[in-house]
Amino acid sequence: MRRFLSCLLFVLVCWASWSSALAQATKPPAPFGALPTKQHLAWHELEFYGFIHFTTNTFTDREWGLGDESPQLFNPTQLDADQWARVAKAAGMKGLILTAKHHDGFCLWPSRYTEHSVKNSPWKNGRGDVVRELSEACRRHGLKFGVYLSPWDRNHPEYARPAYITYYRNQLRELLTGYGEVFEVWFDGANGGSGYYGGARETRRIDRRSYYDWPTTWKLVRELQPNCIRFSDAGPDIRWVGNERGYGYDPNWATYNTEGRWPGVSVKESLWHGDRGGSHWVPAEVDVSIRPGWFWHASQNSKVKTVEKLLEIYYASVGRGCNLLLNIPPDRRGLIHEIDAQRLTEFGRVLRATFQNDLARGKKVRASNVRGRGSQLGPQLLTDGDRNTYWAADDNVREAEIEIDLGGPTTFNVVRIQEYIPLGQRVEAFQIDARVDGSWQRIAEGQTIGPRRVLRFDRVTATALRIQLTKCLACPTLSAVEVYNSPM
Numbered sequence: 249m250r251r252f253l254s255c256l257l258f259v260l261v262c263w264a265s266w267s268s269a270l271a272q273a274t275k276p277p278a279p280f281g282a283l284p285t286k287q288h289l290a291w292h293e294l295e296f297y298g299f300i301h302f303t304t305n306t307f308t309d310r311e312w313g314l315g316d317e318s319p320q321l322f323n324p325t326q327l328d329a330d331q332w333a334r335v336a337k338a339a340g341m342k343g344l345i346l347t348a349k350h351h352d353g354f355c356l357w358p359s360r361y362t363e364h365s366v367k368n369s370p371w372k373n374g375r376g377d378v379v380r381e382l383s384e385a386c387r388r389h390g391l392k393f394g395v396y397l398s399p400w401d402r403n404h405p406e407y408a409r410p411a412y413i414t415y416y417r418n419q420l421r422e423l424l425t426g427y428g429e430v431f432e433v434w435f436d437g438a439n440g441g442s443g444y445y446g447g448a449r450e451t452r453r454i455d456r457r458s459y460y461d462w463p464t465t466w467k468l469v470r471e472l473q474p475n476c477i478r479f480s481d482a483g484p485d486i487r488w489v490g491n492e493r494g495y496g497y498d499p500n501w502a503t504y505n506t507e508g509r510w511p512g513v514s515v516k517e518s519l520w521h522g523d524r525g526g527s528h529w530v531p532a533e534v535d536v537s538i539r540p541g542w543f544w545h546a547s548q549n550s551k552v553k554t555v556e557k558l559l560e561i562y563y564a565s566v567g568r569g570c571n572l573l574l575n576i577p578p579d580r581r582g583l584i585h586e587i588d589a590q591r592l593t594e595f596g597r598v599l600r601a602t603f604q605n606d607l608a609r610g611k612k613v614r615a616s617n618v619r620g621r622g623s624q625l626g627p628q629l630l631t632d633g634d635r636n637t638y639w640a641a642d643d644n645v646r647e648a649e650i651e652i653d654l655g656g657p658t659t660f661n662v663v664r665i666q667e668y669i670p671l672g673q674r675v676e677a678f679q680i681d682a683r684v685d686g687s688w689q690r691i692a693e694g695q696t697i698g699p700r701r702v703l704r705f706d707r708v709t710a711t712a713l714r715i716q717l718t719k720c721l722a723c724p725t726l727s728a729v730e731v732y733n734s735p736m
């Protein structure tokens with residue numbers, strides 16, 4: 249009996265130490281550097297959404313209103329926010345952000361704090377509210393809704409004085425409490441100085457660093473809309489990419505040094521590339537218009553971007569780990585013009601066709617290193633169709649190689665990869681090869697990956713795919729490798 253018991257004890261001790269070794273072996277890597285919040289993680293998944301620039305400018309043919317426009321000018325004849333939402337959906341957008349107030353100060357909702365709004369417009373006899381119409385249309389169509397409230401206000405008499413900040417925050421409060429969930433607020437850095445300012449018609453300069461007291465305003469947004477993402481040159485949640493042409497950069501670090509940066513005050517290189525090892529997670533958003541201008545102008549009906557151009561923008565923005573904010577301005581009827589609608593629908597069709605069939609799904613994967621040699625964070629998780637499971641390497645690893653056996657000749661021209669960003673951004677150089685007729689051929693290379701890279705290259709027919717991570721800040725993690733054959 250005693251012998252039996254000591255045998256049993258021995259077996260139990262062995263089992264316990266073996267299972268604890270295994271548990272240790274598959275312990276996830278420690279987080280590295282600045283990390284995304286849960287709001288960031290949800291935002292990264294949106295990838296692509298739209299901007300609606302619409303105000304008196306649409307009727308005066310301007311890009312920047314002066315602030316002295318009569319509200320009587322705003323008179324769309326067939327405004328239909330459901331049509332905007334339908335077009336956005338067809339394009340594959342996940343939400344729409346509306347210019348509730350642009351630099352001219354005209355408000356698209358009947359604000360209690362000013363007469364300079366839709367309530368003094370002929371549209372719907374002054375009883376209209378574009379913010380209401382679009383927020384409700386978005387909800388009906390399963391789109392997120394966001395707002396742009398221009399800090400610069402060329403109409404307001406108190407602009408550049410303390411009273412305007414109270415006005416600005418009052419307006420923000422109206423927008424963030426009266427229209428349901430707001431997924432993003434856009435804080436623009438532009439300030440041209442001159443304006444109407446209640447009739448003063450003068451140039452007013454402000455100190456971009458201190459005048460707006462941004463930390464207080466950002467806190468207000470967090471309080472009123474806990475899930476809302478705050479955009480500006482300085483974050484605090486996401487940053488401007490530093491150009492309005494539709495391009496993200498490589499490298500593109502989601503990490504960014506926020507110290508000393510404010511809306512309208514930043515460093516170009518940091519906006520473009522982020523800051524390697526930066527203090528906060530502040531990823532880039534790419535804003536660009538489908539037309540040369542942000543507002544609709546009849547003269548630009550022939551200059552709507554082509555589907556090819558939109559695809560180029562998609563791969564240079566979403567493809568480089570940014571989110572894409574594509575502006576689609578309504579015309580004087582209050583409709584997205586037929587040409588824009590047709591391009592966007594076709595663009596959406598191509599995107600859907602591109603990503604409908606992942607040719608790597610379920611395929612066999614081998615990695616040069618697997619964390620703890622275990623299977624819990626193994627490379628098979630890269631092709632399991634779940635972007636939340638991930639492969640990780642051992643702590644001391646800085647270079648690794650992944651090989652996917654495509655199981656026979658496979659034709660493709662797009663590869664989509666992503667890091668497991670809840671643990672931080674790590675990769676700083678990678679190369680992708682395809683095995684064509686038995687030998688490896690370089691098809692793509694880059695620096696950062698982060699939330700995603702979507703790389704498009706000349707179509708190849710290959711039997712295997714190899715990803716080499718050649719430089720990493722810490723042991724690498726990847727959560728997905730997908731392979732597609734795009735029609736365009």
Ligand code: FUL
Nearest residue numbers: 311312436437438535542
């Ligand atoms: C800029 C503004 O000055 C433009 O008019 C436009 O709204 C763009 C999205 O942001 O800073």
